[in-house]
Amino acid sequence: MISTLSKQIKQYKRETILTPIMVALEVVLDILIPFLMSKMVDLGVEAGNMSVVWHYGLLMLLCAIGALICGALSGKYAAVASAGFAKNVREAEFRNIQNFSFSNIDEYSTGGLITRLTTDVTNVQMAFQMIIRIAVRSPLNFCMALFMVFYLAPNIAWWLLLVVVLLGVAVGFMIKKAGPVFGKMFKMYDNLNEEIQENITGIRPVKSFVREDYEIDRFNKRSKDIYDVNKKAELLMILNQPFVQIAMYACILIVSWVGAKQIVGGSMEVGTMMSLFTYIMNLLMSLMMFSMILVMVTMSAASAKRIVEVINQVSYLESPKDGLKEVKDGSVEFDHVYFNYAEQVDGHYVLRDVDFKINSGETIGILGPTGSSKTSLVSLIPRLYDVTKGAVKVGGVDVRDYDLKTLRDAVSMVLQKNVLFSGTIKENMRWGDEQATDEQIVESCRLAQADDFISRMPDGYDTYIEQGGTNVSGGQRQRLTIARALLKKPKILILDDSTSAVDTKTDALIREAFQTKIPNITKIIISQRVSSIQDADRILVLDRGHLVNVGSHDELMKTSEIYRSTYLAQQKGGNDNESENA
Numbered sequence: 001m002i003s004t005l006s007k008q009i010k011q012y013k014r015e016t017i018l019t020p021i022m023v024a025l026e027v028v029l030d031i032l033i034p035f036l037m038s039k040m041v042d043l044g045v046e047a048g049n050m051s052v053v054w055h056y057g058l059l060m061l062l063c064a065i066g067a068l069i070c071g072a073l074s075g076k077y078a079a080v081a082s083a084g085f086a087k088n089v090r091e092a093e094f095r096n097i098q099n100f101s102f103s104n105i106d107e108y109s110t111g112g113l114i115t116r117l118t119t120d121v122t123n124v125q126m127a128f129q130m131i132i133r134i135a136v137r138s139p140l141n142f143c144m145a146l147f148m149v150f151y152l153a154p155n156i157a158w159w160l161l162l163v164v165v166l167l168g169v170a171v172g173f174m175i176k177k178a179g180p181v182f183g184k185m186f187k188m189y190d191n192l193n194e195e196i197q198e199n200i201t202g203i204r205p206v207k208s209f210v211r212e213d214y215e216i217d218r219f220n221k222r223s224k225d226i227y228d229v230n231k232k233a234e235l236l237m238i239l240n241q242p243f244v245q246i247a248m249y250a251c252i253l254i255v256s257w258v259g260a261k262q263i264v265g266g267s268m269e270v271g272t273m274m275s276l277f278t279y280i281m282n283l284l285m286s287l288m289m290f291s292m293i294l295v296m297v298t299m300s301a302a303s304a305k306r307i308v309e310v311i312n313q314v315s316y317l318e319s320p321k322d323g324l325k326e327v328k329d330g331s332v333e334f335d336h337v338y339f340n341y342a343e344q345v346d347g348h349y350v351l352r353d354v355d356f357k358i359n360s361g362e363t364i365g366i367l368g369p370t371g372s373s374k375t376s377l378v379s380l381i382p383r384l385y386d387v388t389k390g391a392v393k394v395g396g397v398d399v400r401d402y403d404l405k406t407l408r409d410a411v412s413m414v415l416q417k418n419v420l421f422s423g424t425i426k427e428n429m430r431w432g433d434e435q436a437t438d439e440q441i442v443e444s445c446r447l448a449q450a451d452d453f454i455s456r457m458p459d460g461y462d463t464y465i466e467q468g469g470t471n472v473s474g475g476q477r478q479r480l481t482i483a484r485a486l487l488k489k490p491k492i493l494i495l496d497d498s499t500s501a502v503d504t505k506t507d508a509l510i511r512e513a514f515q516t517k518i519p520n521i522t523k524i525i526i527s528q529r530v531s532s533i534q535d536a537d538r539i540l541v542l543d544r545g546h547l548v549n550v551g552s553h554d555e556l557m558k559t560s561e562i563y564r565s566t567y568l569a570q571q572k573g574g575n576d577n578e579s580e581n582a
């Protein structure tokens with residue numbers, strides 16, 4: 001964990017090293033001041049010697065100025081180092097998340113990832129700053145102060161040490177209790193974040209189902225849980241206070257008692273006693289500081305662990321070294337494919353022994369009840385997931401042998417849960433092909449029957465799409481995503497229920513355009529609507545992960561019970577059972 005994180009210091013090494021050096025200098029100068037003061041009092045003030053007073057006074061002033069400068073510099077370096085470190089950590093996380101395969105993404109929740117990129121990074125940044133600054137400062141300060149006490153008054157020092165050790169034990173005990181409570185609190189914040197994320201992204205359904213009160217209750221409960229744990233943790237920490245107070249008074253009493261006796265006996269000067277008081281405060285303060293950092297750092301250890309998980313997560317789907325850079329044609333072959341999303345021991349498969357061949361340029365329809373694994377089946381073609389057993393071949397070659405980018409450029413898939421990004425329509429289209437000319441964009445949009453409504457928008461192709469594509473209708477969004485997929489000039493085009501929100505007439509126009517304008521592209525069209533696929537060369541019928549029938553519309557009407565019943569049901573329903581599925 002530490003090695004992964006320390007790699008992220010990178011260009012901020014200089015600041016990271018300079019910070020503790022400056023801190024150390026500051027501590028040394030700080031510790032000298034009370035010592036100089038004692039000298040000034042004992043040798044100058046008491047003896048009435050003004051030149052000695054001046055001498056030590058000047059030295060004290062220099063030390064103070066030096067300490068101030070070192071303090072300011074250490075603060076500056078620490079700020080630069082920690083902010084830079086946090087920046088690098090964030091960037092490393094984000095970069096790796098972009099490498100995640102679909103199955104990696106399935107493992108993390110969106111809310112969880114956001115926390116790992118934001119709150120967790122802030123925690124680690126704070127801990128980092130504390131480590132390079134205060135974690136150096138307080139132990140050093142402690143040792144120096146202790147050294148000075150032993151130097152000035154060894155017989156009192158042993159007593160003080162005893163008190164400090166007792167206090168240390170008490171504080172340590174407290175931390176041990178508080179640590180797990182803080183850990184629990186973090187976990188709860190995580191849950192809260194996930195819940196907020198879910199609620200905000202799903203605010204429309206929340207409103208349309210009038211679930212606001214329920215959501216508020218749920219949120220308040222989580223919030224109250226955090227309050228309870230937070231209170232407990234803080235109470236434990238506050239208990240530190242009286243212990244420190246007791247320790248402080250005990251030390252003062254010891255110094256006053258023993259010191260007074262020694263001063264009367266002539267074996268100690270007044271100035272020495274004064275500086276002893278300062279050192280006691282120093283000792284106790286550094287102990288307190290150190291215990292606080294200990295709590296903070298253990299707390300952020302959980303955050304650090306979560307960040308490291310993301311940075312070190314290997315993608316389950318790596319592009320092979322020297323992968324093939326060319327896809328010969330648009331043929332697809334499933335060779336006894338078994339597939340599961342996660343390891344499963346009970347022998348259950350999402351796809352079971354699926355075996356078929358598609359020729360390049362064919363139009364294939366896929367039909368099957370919801371949950372029959374249609375999406376899972378086509379996801380294997382652009383290698384969004386890897387098969388569990390068997391093989392998927394594109395252009396006669398196992399998809400695992402292709403360079404991933406080459407494969408995905410050749411296989412354009414319009415996802416069922418399609419998304420547009422914030423930006424103009426043109427910018428969105430150029431996701432498909434960065435170099436696409438305006439004419440090519442218009443042509444793709446014509447094919448997808450999107451040109452019409454785009455032209456009618458006030459800003460045309462420069463219309464700004466809001467985040468998530470909220471300012472276009474479901475059907476418009478689907479057509480835009482089809483156009484975007486077409487711009488890739490793929491060899492295989494997969495539409496996963498991509499016209500579900502488009503009216504049947506436009507749907508027919510899209511299919512017609514596909515037939516005439518892009519006849520050579522292999523088209524795989526998933527649809528719940530028989531009318532969308534009945535003209536296909538062949539139709540695959542899926543049921544619970546099995547490929548149950550293959551054939552043309554006419555053949556399937558005779559051979560497939562599922563196909564026939566679906567067809568008849570839709571005929572009765574007026575052949576138009578649109579669902580808002582975007």
Ligand SMILES: Nc1ncnc2c1ncn2[C@@H]1O[C@H](COP(=O)(O)OP(=O)(O)OP(=O)(O)O)[C@@H](O)[C@H]1O
Nearest residue numbers: 106341350368369370371372373374375376377416
């Ligand atoms: N990311 C995933 N992780 C785990 N299981 C999944 C995942 N996606 C789908 N499944 C499971 O795989 C099975 C098939 O789902 P799939 O999405 O392929 O069905 P589908 O035929 O596309 O359904 P629909 O018509 O509703 O889109 C379902 O049982 C589902 O629970």
Ligand SMILES: [Mg+2]
Nearest residue numbers: 374375376416
């Ligand atoms: Mg699906």
